[in-house]
Amino acid sequence: MLENERTEIVNNKLFNSLSAPIPPVRRDIQIIPVSDDGRDLLIFYDPIKIAESGFALDSSVEPILSLIDGQKSITQMQPFFRNGISPDKLLEFVQMLDNQKLLESPYFQHYSGWIEEQFENSDIRQPALVQTSYPAEIAELKAFMDSLMDEAGSSHADNPVKEAKALYAPHIDLRVGSKQYAEAFSALKSLRPKRVVILATSHYSGYHPEIYDGNPFIGSRKDYLLPGTRFETDLAYIEKLEETAKSAGFTLHDRAHRIEHSIETHLLFIHHIWQHDFKIVPILVGGLDELFYKEDGDLGQKVSAFTETLQQADDEDTFYLISGDLSHVGRKFGDQVQASIMRPDVEEFDESFLSAAVQGDNQIMLQTVAEEFDAYRVCGFPPLYTFLKAFPGLNGKKINYNWWDETERESAVSFGSVIY
Structure with a gap:
């Protein structure tokens, strides 16, 4: 200022x-x-x-x-x-x-x-995690990303997939999930998409209910910046989404993007593994809790309209990144007992969730999460459910699963990756 x-x-x-x-x-x-x-x-x-x-x-x-x-x-x-x-x-x-x-x-x-107004009026989105999660200097950032990828010893590093439609991967702290990130993104090295649609968890839209109530899908026209890199946003694609904005719960009031880490983390990795030109479509997905109670209500209709637009805009040059973690449990997240006691039940739930993800079945996924009204706070549910509803029946393959035990806070976060 x-x-x-x-x-x-x-x-x-x-x-x-x-x-x-x-x-x-x-x-x-x-x-x-x-x-x-x-x-x-x-x-x-x-x-x-x-x-x-x-x-x-x-x-x-x-x-x-x-x-x-x-x-x-x-x-x-x-x-x-x-x-x-x-x-x-x-x-x-x-x-x-x-x-x-x-x-x-x-x-x-x-x-x-x-x-917030200064941010919304800008045509670029500055990096929010630089110097806290990763270095600001270009050479240091490259070395940092090399170290994350190399230390993981990814099973896909020497055998990347030749064809894929999407990747569901975490957005947890880079150092916590380095092995899982490397395994997931190494699988994409041989791909050359011209457009990358990113469906990512929105952690901050709840702070602005006056804007986002009834608008779970939050796009942005802004180009995203990383040190030494500017990701150009596909404005033509954004315009297609905007045509059905009201019926689809889509908005371009993008203040929820200002400090969100879920998209930025994925951009770090695709910048590291891809050197070809491509455009991005950054979309945050807010909570879909209403679906637990009434699947065909106002929110359900908006989800259907939005996913139909995704289908219509799809082509063979489009790849999808879905950014989300799994369960968030323990005292830090409001549970009355420590995460270690909950772990067997949580891991059983995560297995069911990932099974639905691998089957590409959005209905089973919704039923799995709704059964306990999202008791384990799966932040990756909204973006992954949205993708699977847009493209049902895709065959997925689980790449990994991990549990981060934050012992000092008696809490934990689980996360994993699935490739389609």
Whole structure:
């Protein structure tokens, strides 16, 4: 943001009252207690990347934070502190939180809206994972990707497939799933598609219900950037999708793409294995939970309309990447027991899910997930179900399956790959 624009927003929007209720701390902010060199800190993590990363406060401020509930004013808070914190000091603290975009305030709404509008008005999508998941420098990135592919010892590396229609592969952390990524994408080395349609899990559309309720399919006209590479989007294909946008639940309001990792991760690998020219069609797929209750309702009709459009736009030069993981279980995801106890049941479920995937049967897949109302939170279900409904009966082959045990959080994520 230009400095004068930011200054104007700060001056006009920061909370500045002793008697009005203080805006509450944002509900989506995660406050994580940590110990650093003997000092107890609170780290503030913003999942939608509006607040600056790495911001932390001493844990002694916790009593003040607990009183910022959206109801109390600074004047009403002051009696809670026997040490006599002045109203001006409390206001200064609140304004510091507001300036950091941590409060559900007019300033945050204005600032975040500006960020989202700037993104939507751009014609490119900047990389979101660079320098956190992979290097920014081109030579370092190539070496990094070489290491991921080489260390896996992929069984397909020397025997890639000659024909394929699609690949279902994870988007889990690159280092966690390096072997599975390498096995899956090595199989594609001999292919030369002219268009790559990417159907990927949308992790952030739920933060914008005003845009995405009723619109589970989120496209973008933007070209995607990686270090040294620009993936050109197939605008003609996007226009075909846009023709049936209303009936198919398709939208080009693409703010859900801004920090999404599910497409970017796959682009890293196809850039690494393919040197020929091709265009991409980036599509995020939001939740399809309504199908568990009524398959032929409004959402079901939109899914049918969208998948029919995919069928009509298909040709022999089009390849499909489906980006999704499998089960997300344990305390981190809201379960009451640790993932290790759940593992036998989860693996049995994953086997049934992957069996439906290999059979290319979207109906069995829906029944499998709906039976327990997606109790294991399969983030890959929406994009994979969408693909299989568009192209039923394709024969798949399971490439791999893995379980990532995040022991310190008593949680786990499973993931795997299927080639069609």
